[in-house]
Amino acid sequence: MLDIKVIRENPEKVNELLKRRNKDLSIDNILVIDAQRRQIQFEADELKAKRKNESQKIGLMKKNGENTDAIQEEVRAMGDKIKELEEKQAQLDNEQRQALLYIPNTPSEDTPIGSDDTSNPVVYVWGEPTKKPYELKPHWDLCVEKNMVDFEKGVKLAHTRFALYRNKGALLERSIINFFLEVHTQKHGYEEILPPVLVNSAAMTGTGQLPKFKEDMFKCVDEDLYLIPTAEVPVTNMYADEPLSEDELPKLLTAYTPCFRREAGSAGKDTRGLIRQHQFNKVELVKLTTPEQAREEHLKLTDDAKEILELLELPYRVVELCTGDIGFSAKKCFDLEVWMPSYNGYKEISSCSWFGDYQARRANLKYRRKDNGKMEFVHTINGSGLAVGRTFAAICENFQTEDGKILVPKVLQKYTGCETI
RNA sequence: GGAGAAGUGGCUGAGUGGCUGAAAGCGGCACCCUGCUAAGGUGUUAUGUGGAGUAAUCUGCAUCCAGGGUUCGAAUCCCUGCUUCUCCGCCA
Numbered sequence: 001m002l003d004i005k006v007i008r009e010n011p012e013k014v015n016e017l018l019k020r021r022n023k024d025l026s027i028d029n030i031l032v033i034d035a036q037r038r039q040i041q042f043e044a045d046e047l048k049a050k051r052k053n054e055s056q057k058i059g060l061m062k063k064n065g066e067n068t069d070a071i072q073e074e075v076r077a078m079g080d081k082i083k084e085l086e087e088k089q090a091q092l093d094n095e096q097r098q099a100l101l102y103i104p105n106t107p108s109e110d111t112p113i114g115s116d117d118t119s120n121p122v123v124y125v126w127g128e129p130t131k132k133p134y135e136l137k138p139h140w141d142l143c144v145e146k147n148m149v150d151f152e153k154g155v156k157l158a159h160t161r162f163a164l165y166r167n168k169g170a171l172l173e174r175s176i177i178n179f180f181l182e183v184h185t186q187k188h189g190y191e192e193i194l195p196p197v198l199v200n201s202a203a204m205t206g207t208g209q210l211p212k213f214k215e216d217m218f219k220c221v222d223e224d225l226y227l228i229p230t231a232e233v234p235v236t237n238m239y240a241d242e243p244l245s246e247d248e249l250p251k252l253l254t255a256y257t258p259c260f261r262r263e264a265g266s267a268g269k270d271t272r273g274l275i276r277q278h279q280f281n282k283v284e285l286v287k288l289t290t291p292e293q294a295r296e297e298h299l300k301l302t303d304d305a306k307e308i309l310e311l312l313e314l315p316y317r318v319v320e321l322c323t324g325d326i327g328f329s330a331k332k333c334f335d336l337e338v339w340m341p342s343y344n345g346y347k348e349i350s351s352c353s354w355f356g357d358y359q360a361r362r363a364n365l366k367y368r369r370k371d372n373g374k375m376e377f378v379h380t381i382n383g384s385g386l387a388v389g390r391t392f393a394a395i396c397e398n399f400q401t402e403d404g405k406i407l408v409p410k411v412l413q414k415y416t417g418c419e420t421i
Numbered sequence: 422g423g424a425g426a427a428g429u430g431g432c433u434g435a436g437u438g439g440c441u442g443a444a445a446g447c448g449g450c451a452c453c454c455u456g457c458u459a460a461g462g463u464g465u466u467a468u469g470u471g472g473a474g475u476a477a478u479c480u481g482c483a484u485c486c487a488g489g490g491u492u493c494g495a496a497u498c499c500c501u502g503c504u505u506c507u508c509c510g511c512c513a
Contacts, residue, residue, distance in 0.1 A: 052482090059439040059494075
């Protein structure tokens with residue numbers, strides 16, 4: 001969430017940045033709550049100080065054998081008033097926190113301004129869109145023909161938008177996961193994490209999924225547990241309420257997990273194939289950094305994701321998300337888009353975001369600075385490195401041969417144990 | 422799942438109703454001393470949130486797992502929850 005002090009001291013600036021996302025956003029109501037809240041706290045604190053003094057007096061009087069009935073009654077009445085003020089204060093605290101939880105992050109000053117994805121500038125292109133003299137089948141046909149993915153079984157066992165991988169399909173999916181993890185741990189220096197895929201509402205609130213995006217997630221009926229929509233949630237929250245020391249930063253973490261999304265509101269979108277499933281695999285990259293390190297580490301994390309696509313020799317481009325398209329918690333974000341013949345276009349395969357201290361405030365992620373010994377919020381950064389199902393689809397489509405085979409990218413062959421599928 | 426015990430500052434650990442935001446030790450930091458090394462001395466060392474001040478800083482309140490309760494007053498008493506440990510049961 002945003003820093004209330006920044007909001008208080010610089011409301012015009014905050015409003016201006018928020019309106020770059022959406023002109024309806026405003027923190028004006030929060031300022032009103034904040035002023036009331038501080039007034040009440042001031043009154044309550046003064047009264048509590050008074051009660052403390054009087055109570056100590058009673059202790060002394062009792063020691064001296066004096067009668068304290070009158071003063072006790074007086075302090076009791078004070079207690080009633082304090083309780084009243086405390087309740088009011090708690091209510092205002094809560095109101096303010098709730099309001100803040102629904103305000104998105106302020107975009108970075110240099111995030112391009114625009115209202116939707118049509119304003120996202122392309123900042124980098126690698127390779128050429130795949131062109132072949134023969135027809136490239138969409139992966140949803142090819143994979144079914146080759147008995148690699150069984151969409152019907154997925155639907156039968158669970159629900160629409162669930163798939164079952166089998167045979168070489170399961171092998172390819174598993175190989176991609178292993179390849180991703182190995183590059184990020186061996187080459188890029190990330191620590192591998194295998195986290196729980198169910199997390200509680202505190203974790204979901206920390207990274208910004210709750211409370212606003214509740215309908216996007218699968219929730220357990222009788223427990224305060226949600227299926228994670230991304231490994232970002234458990235991994236970013238690992239150090240919540242647990243200050244790090246500055247030498248531990250930047251902290252680089254990577255995790256493979258299945259991800260679960262309700263895709264509420266996506267009815268009719270990407271209904272064929274592996275592109276938009278309720279369950280999909282992803283390897284995530286997460287960084288916790290100092291504010292000074294953040295921008296550079298964000299670029300480096302994006303490079304780590306880009307490198308995967310280059311190693312696989314998949315054509316892709318990078319777009320920078322504009323203020324109207326950027327995620328709720330992010331300040332700045334690059335999307336990596338892979339060439340997907342079935343779409344005759346580029347399709348998102350990774351989203352690399354810098355969150356500033358927005359998530360850190362929500363999750364209470366802090367570190368102790370070396371220069372002044374003070375506690376400070378870390379900056380969080382994350383990105384897909386990469387989405388596995390979409391990589392699977394991109395490989396199937398971009399690398400198919402005329403006789404219906406799929407060429408396994410060189411770097412994957414040691415995992416699949418074969419050159420073609 | 423059943424029974425019992427326990428949760429205090431970065432760590433160990435004292436503290437059963439008031440002068441304890443919290444002893445002591447360790448660790449950390451600063452300075453001093455010692456011609457190396459090791460040791461020693463002095464001081465300092467929690468977080469959150471208000472108020473005053475340009476600021477350095479001063480100051481109120483809250484916080485001893487969490488939330489309630491009792492009391493003039495709670496780390497200390499009571500209730501609930503969570504977590505950890507031990508024993509039993511079950512189990513991949």
